[in-house]
Amino acid sequence: MKRSFWFTLGVAAGVSASRRVRGTVRRVTPAGIAENVGDAVRELAVAIGSFGADVRAGMTEREAELHATLTARTGIDTTPYVTTPYVIDGREAARP
Secondary structure, X not given: OHHHHHHHHHHHHHHHHHHHHXXXXXXXXXHHHHHHHHHHHHHHHHHHHHHHHHHHHHHHHHHHXXXXXXXXXXXXXXOOXXXXXXXXXXXXXXXX
16 A cells, blocks of 8 residues: 555656656747747737827826816917828828
8 A cells, every 4th residue: 555655656746747847848948938038028018008008198188187277277278179080991090
């Protein structure tokens, strides 16, 4: 009974160690490194996009505050004229 227990425990430890080594080796191969770098670049792109959206939202909010303050102080409506976006094939595009 003791021998089969220790044998089973040894097999389990060997399988576990083998999987860990295989995972480590996979991460240091060129394909593994490329996968890690690709994931990092994707995360960075998402973070930059989110930051840009937050900055644009903050700019719009601050601009509205400035227009409201200027209108309250001077009585002149300074709300910018908003044009309809130029749309080509369902996507917003620059005007020609």
